Amino acid sequence: MFKKALGSSVGVYKHLVGDIVILAFAVLGGLVANYLDPLRISGRLDPTLAYGVYTLACLALSFPIVFTVMLVLSAANARATSRPGGRLDIEGLRLAEGMLKDGTWYESQEHSITIINDTGHDLKQCYIMLDEVAWTNFEGEWQVMSGDVYSEPFSWNKVGGADRKIDIDHGDRASFALIAHNEYPIRIASAKRNEIKTDFYFVFYGAQYSQIGFGPDIRLRISIRGKDEVGRSFPPILYLLYVKLLQPHGIPKVDVVGFERL
Numbered sequence: 185m186f187k188k189a190l191g192s193s194v195g196v197y198k199h200l201v202g203d204i205v206i207l208a209f210a211v212l213g214g215l216v217a218n219y220l221d222p223l224r225i226s227g228r229l230d231p232t233l234a235y236g237v238y239t240l241a242c243l244a245l246s247f248p249i250v251f252t253v254m255l256v257l258s259a260a261n262a263r264a265t266s267r268p269g270g271r272l273d274i275e276g277l278r279l280a281e282g283m284l285k286d287g288t289w290y291e292s293q294e295h296s297i298t299i300i301n302d303t304g305h306d307l308k309q310c311y312i313m314l315d316e317v318a319w320t321n322f323e324g325e326w327q328v329m330s331g332d333v334y335s336e337p338f339s340w341n342k343v344g345g346a347d348r349k350i351d352i353d354h355g356d357r358a359s360f361a362l363i364a365h366n367e368y369p370i371r372i373a374s375a376k377r378n379e380i381k382t383d384f385y386f387v388f389y390g391a392q393y394s395q396i397g398f399g400p401d402i403r404l405r406i407s408i409r410g411k412d413e414v415g416r417s418f419p420p421i422l423y424l425l426y427v428k429l430l431q432p433h434g435i436p437k438v439d440v441v442g443f444e445r446l
Contacts (some may be wrong), residue, residue: 276302310410361387
């Protein structure tokens with residue numbers, strides 16, 4: 185109720201200011217008629233009529249002045265509104281938990297993860313890099329097989345083409361293809377039967393596939409990169425993804441069983 189009364193009061197004063205402006209230009213018209221008379225009509229017309237002519241002329245001239253002032257104020261307000269508000273909450277840029285597992289019976293399929301922007305800011309030129317690949321050795325310890333060798337980011341899932349870097353507005357989300365699989369039968373001659381084999385690939389920008397050496401437990405270190413609204417790069421956001429790959433026929437072929445934000 186208080187806010188409604190306050191809003192009504194402000195509205196009354198806004199209209200009052202407009203009335204005062206109109207009155208001021210009307211008075212100005214009277215002063216011009218009485219003291220200046222640039223059109224030299226006061227001696228030929230009734231004084232009241234001459235006063236009205238100058239008043240209308242001043243009101244007509246007031247429109248471009250008021251319009252220019254309002255245009256400048258609107259532009260200043262628009263700049264203030266578009267200016268980033270507050271500190272970028274980098275914790276709000278995060279991966280969605282888990283990944284889509286439906287529909288993975290297909291022989292070939294890309295598996296995707298979603299990134300969510302809850303930073304309070306619109307982000308520019310976002311991309312995801314693969315920084316390290318490790319899997320467990322025979323001793324059950326993580327062994328780094330490759331690091332910092334991948335030159336292209338993961339491929340975004342975008343309608344109309346996958347851009348290398350995309351903008352993600354506040355409150356929006358986007359997904360990127362992480363790993364693809366290709367499932368096919370091979371003939372086991374000694375057993376006289378077919379056996380299902382699956383190859384796995386990282387999915388990089390430009391439809392580039394990079395094959396993954398098979399292992400039951402794989403750890404990926406990825407980094408989310410990009411810029412804020414004014415073009416400043418924010419620090420890379422690092423994640424460790426723990427991935428299981430299913431070699432035989434079945435689902436899920438690819439499953440992120442856990443992730444850790446560094």
